[in-house]
Amino acid sequence: MLLDDKIKKCELEYTKVFCTMYEKKNVIRFRDDYLKDMYYHNYTYLNNDITPYELKPIIDEEILFRKEERCNYCNFIMDLTIDSSMENLLEIKPSISRNGYYLFDVASFEALKDRKDCIIKKVINQPLVEDNLFCDLQHDEEALGRDFCERRDYRRGKIYVSAEGVNSYNCYHDGTIVGKCDMFIHDGVAKIEDFAVIPIYQRKGYGTTILKYLINVAIEAQCHTIYLVADEEDTPKEMYLRIGFTKVGDRTDLLFRF
Structure with missing residues (x-):
């Protein structure tokens, strides 16, 4: 289900109110130095065009980066669903939350x-x-x-x-x-x-x-x-x-x- 770009933009702008945003290829990092243990103020947004086989090295890199930041967690958000085949590629098994975007008529x-x-x-x-x-x-x-x-x-x-x-x-x-x-x-x-x-x-x-x-x-x-x-x-x-x-x-x- 393809998400409207206007909603994607709003999501990023909302998080920027509380956090500093760092952009790099395929990912956007958010950090809140005032609340470092809040998962949704400190996460990595993954772009939709990432393939299942690109996902694992990106996740591995981000986890390593978080460890270098001396943090004990790494949270990812992506505007898509993942299946069991993608999950099986991951060495560390994450907690997975499935959410939906809901538009009001x-x-x-x-x-x-x-x-x-x-x-x-x-x-x-x-x-x-x-x-x-x-x-x-x-x-x-x-x-x-x-x-x-x-x-x-x-x-x-x-x-x-x-x-x-x-x-x-x-x-x-x-x-x-x-x-x-x-x-x-x-x-x-x-x-x-x-x-x-x-x-x-x-x-x-x-x-x-x-x-x-x-x-x-x-x-x-x-x-x-x-x-x-x-x-x-x-x-x-x-x-x-x-x-x-x-x-x-x-x-x-x-x-x-x-």
Whole structure:
């Protein structure tokens, strides 16, 4: 499934907000010196025209480079799927995540149902960053640890309250945060990212309310493309399909630990 170049460009521009980008033949490296242990701020993007037999030496070279950087992991992203024959070429077996790019059909916007008892606030100051962190801790503290969650959110929070281009929005019910989501807009393309509803508030309409609000922000900004990336094995994907998103591309993430 061939991914639109406008979406590819938006993905790279989004990551550049947080990271330094280094380009070389067939690969693009991203690094964030402020958050070196975050996989999606420190990864290698592989160009689509790489063949299976070109993949192995490129991966070997990048892993060696990461070891020279004294790092214990190497994360790759490619906008395609890989089969077992390609996996078998790899000496170190990675953790593989399969994701999809999902495009929103604006004709479905009016049919989106939202709750009227919510308030959504753009994150513009530190108290709102703290609420954002509280929401993330409900999701990720057990798996990732409080220290990492705090460092990640304060790092990203500096961007949210600046004019760098990535905005975050908190959703509240009766003064309590129930969910959050980010948006990045570049050349008429809107990327929805880091969508989360606190577990005890899920399946109560808050998620659709948040997404409808952000989609409206994109429409008012005259965006012609509104998309997100979803884990192909995760439950939210089914909600995205139900409310008007359509799959338009594949993404495979390869995480090597050593």
